[in-house]
Amino acid sequence: MKPQSSTSDMTGVQRAAVLLLSLGEADAAEVLKHMAAKEVQKLGLAMATMSGVTREQVLGVMDDFKGELERQTSLGVGADDYIRNVLIQALGADKAGGLIDRILLGRNTTGLDTLKWMDPRAIYDLVRNEHPQIIAIVLSHLDSDQAAETLQLMPERTRADVLLRIATLDGIPPNALNELNEIMERQFAGNQNLKSSNVGGIKVAANILNFMDSGQDQSILGAINKVDQQLGQRIQDLMFVFDDLVDLDDRELQIVLREVNGERLGIALRGADTKVRDKITKNMSQRAAEILVEDMEARGPVRLSDVEAAQKEILAIVRRLSDEGAIALSGGAAEELV
Structure with missing residues (x-):
């Protein structure tokens, strides 16, 4: 992370990382164990990449947290509101959401949720002999990038079948979801207290395809189009690829660029259309744009896999925002205005 001028320049994740790094190992671990796998991964990455943080910024984060605790009181305020407000102020809305759910709603890790802690290869080994419908339900419960990595490990003939089933999932009967969860519980600790059966759908399928390697997404879409062309088009319409950044308005693109690492942006732009490069540099300060171009010119050849990885990182930020x-994203097939 580049040095920040003040705590107001930090994202919620960065402020949370500074706070946890300041707590010490034991207390930080106590906080992290209450978070979901994806939350721990994001916060852990932020903690690992922290650099150039000044003493003033650390004190600023502490003061912000202390000030919020002093301003809030449980007297005359509902306990739920108090906890929610403090956690959002401390961690930011993005990171606090899952923790709030677990504290206020009493949610515990289920067998399916435990999969989020697993490596895609391990997940694949667990489900590869299951029926494609079971695989579809399992992947629908994972985060899109993790589901995409798992799907990539499957035989080509299976990928389109599974994604087609994900796109056409329209809720799962509670008894069926509980039964599947019981299968997972035989492998992992947890409970069967499932709150929701709303999994799958066209948007989930599109998000998973967004994380697939270049070429694989179009191969899967082609196979789906042969079965259901209308469904394939609806999935395509909801996909957002790197070159679609040109469709963001200037204000939205500037919001994205504030969250993107400059070095990763330079690598990602190696495989981008000229229009995207021009749009991005236009929305940077003149000096920042010059540095970006200079870095790209000075850097030697970059592997295609590195370019695609950098683009995926930026697309993940776009989807989070x-x-x-x-x-607001319009998808890859936005209508042209005439």
Whole structure:
């Protein structure tokens, strides 16, 4: 992380990382054990990449947290509201959501949720002999990038079948979901207290395809189009690829760029359309744009896999900002205005 001028320049994840690094190993571990796998991964990455943080910034994060605790009181305020407000102020809305659910709603890790802690290879080994419908339900419960990595390990003939089933999932009967969860519970600790059966759908399928390697996404879409062309088009419409950044308005793109590491941006732009490069540099300060171009010119050849990985990282940021409502995505097949 580049040095920040003040705590106001930090994201919620970065402030949380500074706070946990300041707590010490034992207390930080006590906080992390209450978080979901994806939350721990994001926060752990932020903690691992922290650099150039000044003493003033650490004190600023502490003061913000202490000030919020002093301003809030449980007297005259519902306990739920108090806990929710403190956690959001401390961790940011993005990181606090899952922790709030577990504290206020009493949610515990289920057998299916435990899969989120596993490596995609291990998940594949666990489900590879299951019926494609079971695989579809399992992948629908994973985060999109983890589901995509798992799907990539499957035989080509299986990928399209599984994704087609994910796109056409429209809720799972509670008894069926409990039965599947019981299968997972035989392998992992947890409970069967499932709260929701709303898994799958076209958006989930599109998100998973967004994380597939270049070429594999179009191969799967082609196979789906042969079975159901209308469904394939609906999935395509909801996909958002790196070159679609040109469709963001200037304000939204600037919001994205504030969250993107400059070095990763330079690598990602190696495989981007010229229009995307021009749009991005136009929305940077003149000096920042010059540095970006200089770094790209000075860097030697970059492997295609590295370019695609950098693009996926940026697309993950774009999708997170979209989910938070900070920006609006129209998908890869946005209508042209005439």
